[in-house]
Amino acid sequence: MTEKTMxxxxxxxxxxxxxxxxxFYEAKELLAPVRIGQKRLFTKADRGRLKLILRGKRFGFSLEEIRQLLDLYDADKTGATQLEAFNxxxxxxxxxxxxxxEDLGKAIDELNNLLKWTKDQHAELTGSKAA
Structure with a gap:
């Protein structure tokens, strides 16, 4: 039975x-679809790699970090080395x-305080009530 490609x-x-x-991921050698002329066919392994790439990007890993993790799996099919490196x-x-x-929380608090102050200042200058 042949493997389903996409x-x-x-x-x-x-x-x-x-x-x-x-x-782009193919050019960076993160994916290696089968090429038939200009047509690209992606295997189950490519789909798995893409899932890991997208997850890694969502977590903020660089493409180089993702490549290193993927390469570790290729080097050790048990996945133990990859898991240790990922941890x-x-x-x-x-x-x-x-x-x-934490930095974002501080920035939000600071901006909230500044907005309250500017509303109060505006109300004081215009004689209206602050909203």
Whole structure:
């Protein structure tokens, strides 16, 4: 039985990405679809890799970090090396995201305070009540 492949259009529809995105990942050697002339056919492995790429991008990993993790799987089919590397990289990224969240919370609080102050100042200057 032959493996089910998907065309570039099917991949775009399935993963909600553009053909340009898929070609970009192919150019960066993150994906390696089977080429038949100008036609690209994506295998189950390509689909799995794309899922990991998109998840990695959502978490804020660089393409190079994603490539390293994917390459580790190719080197050790058990996945143990990849899992260990992901745990280290993921823990560091999680700490970074937590710090960003804290900074964002402070910025939101500061902006809320500034907006309240400007509304109060405007009301004072115009003689109207602050909303």
């Amino acid at each position: 065309t570039i259009r099917e991949m775009c529809d399935e993963f909600q990405v553009t053909a340009r995105t898929l070609r 280290k990289l993921g823990a560091a990224r999680l700490e970074g995201l937590k710090a960003e969240r």
